[in-house]
Amino acid sequence: MSSPVEDVTRPAGDEPFLVVDDLTVKFPTHDGIVHAVSGLSYSVEMGKTLGIVGESGSGKSVSSMAVVGLHDAKRTEISGSIRVGGTEIIGLSETRMRRLRGNEVAMIFQDALAALHPFYRVGAQLAEGYLAHHPDATKREAHDKGVAMLDRVGIPQPDQRARDFPHQFSGGMRQRAMIAMALVNDPRLLFADEPTTALDVTVQAQILDLLQDLQRDFGSAIVFITHDLGVIAEMADDVLVMYGGRAVEVGTCRAVLSRPQMPYTWGLLESIPEAQTDPTLPLLPIPGTPPSLLHPPTGCPFHPRCRFTGEVPGDLCERELPDLIPGIEGGEHLRRCHLRNAHEVLSNAAAKKSKVGRHGPS
Amino acid sequence: MAPPEIASDVDKQTTATSTANASHDPARAGAPLLEVKDLVKYFPVKSSGLLRRVVGQVQAVDGISFSINKGESLGLVGESGCGKTTTGRVLTKLYEPTSGSILLEGTDLAPLSGKQMLPFRKDVQMIFQDPYTSLNPRHTVGSIVGTPLRVHSVVPGNKVLSRVQELLELVGLNPEHYNRYPNEFSGGQRQRIGIARALALQPKLMIADEPVSALDVSIQAQVINLLQDLQKEFDIAVLFIAHDLAIVRHFCPKVAVMYLGKIVETGDRESIYTNAHHPYAQALLSSIPDIKQAQVGGRRERIMLEGDVPSPINPPSGCRFRTRCWKAKDICAEQEPPLLQIGGKEGHFAACHFAEPYDSAIHDAAKAQREADAAAKAS
Numbered sequence: 001m002s003s004p005v006e007d008v009t010r011p012a013g014d015e016p017f018l019v020v021d022d023l024t025v026k027f028p029t030h031d032g033i034v035h036a037v038s039g040l041s042y043s044v045e046m047g048k049t050l051g052i053v054g055e056s057g058s059g060k061s062v063s064s065m066a067v068v069g070l071h072d073a074k075r076t077e078i079s080g081s082i083r084v085g086g087t088e089i090i091g092l093s094e095t096r097m098r099r100l101r102g103n104e105v106a107m108i109f110q111d112a113l114a115a116l117h118p119f120y121r122v123g124a125q126l127a128e129g130y131l132a133h134h135p136d137a138t139k140r141e142a143h144d145k146g147v148a149m150l151d152r153v154g155i156p157q158p159d160q161r162a163r164d165f166p167h168q169f170s171g172g173m174r175q176r177a178m179i180a181m182a183l184v185n186d187p188r189l190l191f192a193d194e195p196t197t198a199l200d201v202t203v204q205a206q207i208l209d210l211l212q213d214l215q216r217d218f219g220s221a222i223v224f225i226t227h228d229l230g231v232i233a234e235m236a237d238d239v240l241v242m243y244g245g246r247a248v249e250v251g252t253c254r255a256v257l258s259r260p261q262m263p264y265t266w267g268l269l270e271s272i273p274e275a276q277t278d279p280t281l282p283l284l285p286i287p288g289t290p291p292s293l294l295h296p297p298t299g300c301p302f303h304p305r306c307r308f309t310g311e312v313p314g315d316l317c318e319r320e321l322p323d324l325i326p327g328i329e330g331g332e333h334l335r336r337c338h339l340r341n342a343h344e345v346l347s348n349a350a351a352k353k354s355k356v357g358r359h360g361p362s
Numbered sequence: 363m364a365p366p367e368i369a370s371d372v373d374k375q376t377t378a379t380s381t382a383n384a385s386h387d388p389a390r391a392g393a394p395l396l397e398v399k400d401l402v403k404y405f406p407v408k409s410s411g412l413l414r415r416v417v418g419q420v421q422a423v424d425g426i427s428f429s430i431n432k433g434e435s436l437g438l439v440g441e442s443g444c445g446k447t448t449t450g451r452v453l454t455k456l457y458e459p460t461s462g463s464i465l466l467e468g469t470d471l472a473p474l475s476g477k478q479m480l481p482f483r484k485d486v487q488m489i490f491q492d493p494y495t496s497l498n499p500r501h502t503v504g505s506i507v508g509t510p511l512r513v514h515s516v517v518p519g520n521k522v523l524s525r526v527q528e529l530l531e532l533v534g535l536n537p538e539h540y541n542r543y544p545n546e547f548s549g550g551q552r553q554r555i556g557i558a559r560a561l562a563l564q565p566k567l568m569i570a571d572e573p574v575s576a577l578d579v580s581i582q583a584q585v586i587n588l589l590q591d592l593q594k595e596f597d598i599a600v601l602f603i604a605h606d607l608a609i610v611r612h613f614c615p616k617v618a619v620m621y622l623g624k625i626v627e628t629g630d631r632e633s634i635y636t637n638a639h640h641p642y643a644q645a646l647l648s649s650i651p652d653i654k655q656a657q658v659g660g661r662r663e664r665i666m667l668e669g670d671v672p673s674p675i676n677p678p679s680g681c682r683f684r685t686r687c688w689k690a691k692d693i694c695a696e697q698e699p700p701l702l703q704i705g706g707k708e709g710h711f712a713a714c715h716f717a718e719p720y721d722s723a724i725h726d727a728a729k730a731q732r733e734a735d736a737a738a739k740a741s
Contacts, residue, residue, distance in 0.1 A: 055578040170670040171442075200441035200605065202667045205649040209666065227579055230651030257653055271583035273612035275652060279631060282590070283612065285583030289548045305580075 015086065016043040017221050018067070018189055023080035025062050025071070025245075034293045036062040038245045040080075041324075044238075046188065049215065049222040051236030051253065053229060053268075055290050059245035060225050064191045067223075068107050069097040084189060103133045106182035110194040112174035116166040122177050123147060123162025126184055133185045149180035153210060172203035179210065186218060193225045208234055229268060233257055241265045244291045244301030247324055251333035261327045261335040261342040264302045270350065300338065311345055312338040393468065394429035395599050396453075396567055401426050401462035403445075403452050407675060421674050422448040424623035425462070430567065435593065435600035437614030439607055439646070443671050445623040446603045450569040453601065454488050455479055466567070484514050484563035491572035493552035497544040503530070503555055504540035510562045529558040534588060550581035554588065561592060568593075571603045586613060607650055611635050616709070619643045622674055622682040625701065629710030639704050639717035641665075641727075642683045648724060665727040681715065688730045689716045 025037040037059040044050045054060040065071045067082050069089060082089040084105055089097070109115040117125055126146030131137060137145075143162070150158035153176040166174055175195060182190060192211065196204040208231065215222055224235050232239055232253065239256040241249040241264065249262040260266040267286035273279070288305040291297050303309055303317040316338050324336045327343060339345055402425055407418040423445040430436045438446045451457045453464055455471060464471040471482055487510075490496035497506055507529055508522045517525050527537035533554040544552055553573065560568055573589065574582040586609065593600055604610050610617060611631055618628040619640065627640040638644050645665040667686045672678055678685050684694040693715050701711040 055580060172670050200671075201607070201649040202441065202645055203670060204651075205664060205666060208651070228651065229579075229653050233653045234651045268579055269653065271580060272653070273586075273608045274654065275608065275611070275635070275650070276654065279612050282587055283583035285587060286580040287584070289550060289581065290578065 015083070016045045017085055018044040018223070019081070019083045020063070020067065021081040021083075023063060023066065023082060024078070025059070025066050026077040027075060028077065029294075032294050035245050035296055036293055037066070038296075040242075040245075040247055042240050042247065042250065044189070044221045044223060046221050047215070047219045048237045049224055049235055051232035051239045052223060052225045052242060053227065053232055053239060054242035055227060057290050057293060058242040059293075060242050061193055063242075064107070064193055064223060064225055068105055068191055069101055070107070099133075102129060102187065103185045104187055105189045105191065106185070106187035107191040107193065108175075108178055108182050108195045110197050112171070112178045112198075113166060115178055116174060116181075118166055121163055121165055122150070122169065126150070126162070126177075126181050129181055130184045145184060146180070149184050150177065152183075152214075153177070153180045154206075155180075171199055172206060175199060175203075175207055176210065179207070179214070183214060183218065186220075188220050190215075190220050190222045191225070192222060194227070195224075196231060197226065197228070204231070211235070229257065229272065241268075244296055245293055246301055246336065247334075248302065248337075249333075249335045250324065251331075251335075255331075255333045259333075259343055260346060261333065261339075262302075262337045263306045263308050263339070263342075263346065265335075266346045266350070267305075267307075300336070307349070308339060308345055395432045395434075395467060396601075397429040397463075397465040398453070399427050399463045399465070401449070401452060401464065402460045403448050403457055404460045418675050421623050421677055423452065424677075426620070426623070426625045428618055428625065428628065430599045430601060432566065432599055433593070433597040434616065435602050435614045437610035437617040438601060438603045438620060439605060439610050439617060440620035441605060441646075441671055443622075443674060444620040445674070446605075446620050447571055449620075450488065450571045450601060450603050453567075454483075454486050454569055456488075484510070484516070485566045487560035487563060487565035487568050489553075489556050489560050489568060489570040489573045492576050493549050493556055494576070496556055497552055499544055502541050502543055503535075503547075506544070506555060507540075507558045507562055510559060514563060516563060525562070526558075529562055530555075532561065532592070533558045534584075548581075549577050550584060553577060553585050557585075557589065557592070561596070564596065565598060567599045567601065569601045569603070572605070573602075574609065575604065575606060582609070589613070607635075607647065619646065622671060622677050624682055624713065626683065626714070627712040628701070629704070629707065629712075633704070633707050633710040636720070637704075637707075637710075638720050639710075639712040639723075640683075640714045641687050641689055641716075641723060643712070644720055644723050645727075647720075663724055663728050665724055666731060681713070683714075688727050689714075691715070 020043065021041050023037055023040045027034040027036055040063055042050060052060045066078055067089065078090055080090065084100065123143060123146045126149060127139065127142035130142040130145045147158045147162050150162055155161050155173055155176055169177060196207050199207060226232060236253045239251060239253050240247050241256065241262065243264050249256055249260065249265045256265060257269065260269060270284045271286055273283060286305055291301055297304055299318045299320050300322055306317065309317040322336045322338045324334045326334055328341060335342060401423055403423040404419040404421055406416040407420060408414040409417045426449065428436065438449060440446050448457065452459045459472050462472060466482060466485060471479065504523065504526050508526045511517050511522050511525055523540065526540055530537045530540060535551060535554055544555065547555065570589065574585050577585060590613065592598065602610060602614050615631050617631060617634045618625045619634065619642065620626065621642050627634065627638060627643040634643065635647065638647055645667045648664040669686055672685055680696050681694040681699050684690040699713045699715045701713045704710045704712050704717060
């Protein structure tokens with residue numbers, strides 16, 4: 001391995017490996033500016049997993065594309081700061097970005113069939129990725145490295161399968177191959193964008209297991225993007241909940257999922273049927289639909305769908321965007337909500353949820 | 363079926379007598395609404411040459427039997443390629459069954475031609491998975507929901523619009539939006555349009571094929587609650603096809619688990635979710651990521667299956683699950699296990715030579731895994 005785990009070089013100061021600071025991504029369109037991501041800040045330490053949860057259009061994928069530098073530079077306005085291992089990425093030249101991408105930062109995509117080249121053998125695609133960042137390596141070495149990676153991600157008979165084309169792989173194997181491709185240069189930061197959404201649950205369990213194993217071996221930082229709270233619960237150390245292009249709740253996985261302090265997170269958790277709850281009770285959905293990023297709501301982005309705006313004095317929710325700050329309990333658990341005693345209000349509401357309306361207006 | 367006014371009279375009668383039998387034929391008292399027997403659907407695999415000879419069969423559905431009572435819902439779960447969608451499509455005769463029978467209130471739909479099917483089509487309606495491709499983008503909502511009414515002449519032409527508006531209101535949409543096009547609606551709203559269309563003919567059975575899997579998490583619960591309310595209100599039986607086990611548990615009092623074209627275990631919600639006996643059902647249940655896990659910390663013991671589902675063109679001999687099963691012995695390759703009743707529990711069946719309760723199975727599987735890991739390390 002070219003960068004053993006011990007060699008986790010911390011940049012100046014004691015900064016985490018990935019720091020995203022006040023990231024804003026806008027897409028100018030014919031209809032106006034799409035505010036895809038607004039003022040997003042987070043950081044990930046080496047060896048840790050950050051889960052980003054959100055619905056489609058919440059900005060979770062866009063923000064990660066910006067970090068990996070895969071956005072369309074001509075059509076995107078980015079501001080803020082993204083530092084990977086101390087290097088500022090925003091404004092970096094494409095040449096330097098290329099050197100970084102794949103080597104330091106890699107990405108696993110949702111749809112492995114679309115992400116793998118259909119005309120090239122899997123082994124050749126892995127070798128190409130290795131050669132791009134190891135110009136001194138011979139083709140033989142690159143090929144062997146590719147086969148070794150296929151073996152590492154649990155593909156049986158890797159030297160034979162390396163000669164296969166992607167369509168000859170099953171869904172789970174393709175995802176394994178893509179993970180192998182992402183890891184071929186031992187990146188220290190891995191973005192996994194819905195890596196198991198297209199897979200069946202038994203295969204999903206295999207892939208999640210594999211990612212955890214690999215993280216233990218390589219000590220890399222992982223940003224895991226998904227809409228599935230169950231997957232987050234299994235994978236992440238910390239969770240960041242996004243809504244309408246903003247972070248609305250951040251904290252440890254345990255804190256956010258067991259003591260949510262933002263009505264949106266609470267609503268998500270309440271709307272999912274669980275293994276232990278009484279199946280005859282109705283679900284408690286979040287009314288309404290996700291906001292338009294073209295015309296984001298004023299004030300709190302969640303207020304048009306929130307059941308608790310009545311608990312906040314005046315029309316604060318409609319007027320003012322709440323800050324992402326700790327609740328009254330303090331600590332590292334941040335939430336963006338005007339409710340002062342959010343946890344109390346939300347747990348009371350959970351207790352009497354059967355009295356609340358079943359399927360609100362749409 | 364009679365026009366709606368008479369149909370509602372029938373409904374009143376049934377509720378008045380409060381029997382499960384909605385049929386007009388008293389001889390069928392207590393019989394299920396839908397009875398599927400040994401249903402088989404094979405798709406031919408043709409050679410790529412000029413002759414297009416049939417070189418094999420995709421055994422998508424291979425001899426499944428189940429029944430659904432009036433107003434009841436049955437969940438059909440399994441992974442992609444297990445044949446659950448094909449089953450739904452065969453029941454609506456979107457695919458012709460290869461063999462077997464589909465008895466709807468005693469009438470076998472399987473041999474009927476397209477024309478003969480027509481009167482039965484309104485009894486069985488379908489809700490599709492993808493609300494983006496299942497609505498014609500060039501038709502207005504009024505036309506989409508109104509077409510079934512016109513085709514089956516359920517209401518006179520001048521009443522179609524008002525009926526459409528009633529239906530839209532029923533599914534929680536603004537009735538004034540009947541002249542809008544599907545692209546003006548969000549995913550959740552489109553799925554409501556699809557539900558209104560299925561509801562238009564007052565079906566006795568609805569086939570819901572992954573009705574919420576294309577929707578955002580926060581919208582899924584809205585649609586599930588809507589479906590449940592409508593089901594109760596109109597006493598519709600639902601075949602709920604889904605891969606999301608938590609949603610099926612919530613929606614369906616009865617569940618059937620499919621694997622490679624066969625039903626491997628079936629029973630009521632309680633038996634399947636707390637006392638599954640088939641190794642595949644057990645593995646499936648243990649694979650669901652659990653939010654509660656984060657709250658207690660640590661990892662749950664789980665059965666990890668090896669590999670992927672084999673090809674349905676050449677399914678394994680005997681038990682189809684044996685290639686991924688940690689219990690497989692010689693007998694599994696030789697004999698196909700029949701669906702046998704489990705314990706004294708009525709209606710709980712599993713097809714396994716070595717069926718055993720969940721707790722001991724998960725213990726054994728974990729032990730087998732540890733031994734395999736140790737052996738791999740030693741070698």
